[in-house]
Amino acid sequence: MSKFIQSSASKLYIPDAEVYYVPGFFTERESERYYTQLLEQVSWKQEKIRMFGKEMPMPRLTAWYGHKAYTYSGLQNKPQPWLPLLLQIKEKVELATGHSYNSVLLNLYQSGQNSMGWHSDDEPELGPEPTIASVSLGAERRFGFRHRHNKAQKNIYLTITHGSLLLMQGPTQHNWQHAIPKTSRLIGNRINLTFRNIVS
Ligand SMILES: O=C(O)CCC(=O)C(=O)O
Numbered sequence: 409m410s411k412f413i414q415s416s417a418s419k420l421y422i423p424d425a426e427v428y429y430v431p432g433f434f435t436e437r438e439s440e441r442y443y444t445q446l447l448e449q450v451s452w453k454q455e456k457i458r459m460f461g462k463e464m465p466m467p468r469l470t471a472w473y474g475h476k477a478y479t480y481s482g483l484q485n486k487p488q489p490w491l492p493l494l495l496q497i498k499e500k501v502e503l504a505t506g507h508s509y510n511s512v513l514l515n516l517y518q519s520g521q522n523s524m525g526w527h528s529d530d531e532p533e534l535g536p537e538p539t540i541a542s543v544s545l546g547a548e549r550r551f552g553f554r555h556r557h558n559k560a561q562k563n564i565y566l567t568i569t570h571g572s573l574l575l576m577q578g579p580t581q582h583n584w585q586h587a588i589p590k591t592s593r594l595i596g597n598r599i600n601l602t603f604r605n606i607v608s
């Protein structure tokens with residue numbers, strides 16, 4: 409983590425993990441601009457997932473940019489060439505986190521009924537202790553952590569705000585799962601970008 413981010417990030421009290429959260433990582437103006445332009449420029453896709461042997465639409469839209477294919481939720485993401493806008497955001501995130509990323513997965517949650525199930529970003533392509541930098545724009549959502557090994561450990565939830573950065577690294581993916589639960593609140597779109605580095 410760079411000097412720059414150290415001053416504004418708080419390390420969350422999550423045992424067996426290394427998670428930092430920076431609300432207001434982007435200014436209000438930057439956040440508004442990125443939100444509007446990403447909604448417009450990203451080629452959002454409705455992918456399918458297999459659940460209990462049945463094909464179902466994913467409960468969100470997704471897009472994958474970067475130079476390598478990557479398997480996620482059992483589906484092979486076809487990477488698209490970087491957009492200048494995404495490169496701009498990537499550079500800011502790299503500078504702040506002191507890590508570099510060669511791909512980004514984008515999620516568009518169009519209502520409270522859109523969600524992300526419990527999972528760890530622990531695909532072998534990401535290496536043993538992946539650093540994952542997650543930018544959020546638009547509606548606020550709850551982000552949950554669930555311990556994978558210690559049943560006595562309660563789930564931990566935080567509210568992820570517009571223009572924030574969440575950084576997960578070290579043993580986080582090994583020990584915890586995370587999710588964006590559904591909510592019955594009437595809310596607008598949320599865009600999430602997770603920057604990753606594919607090592608193999
Ligand atoms: O939308 C989020 O904040 C979570 C995204 C996520 O966990 C993922 O793409 O792997």
Ligand SMILES: [Fe+2]
Pocket residue numbers: 527528529586
């Ligand atoms: Fe994830």
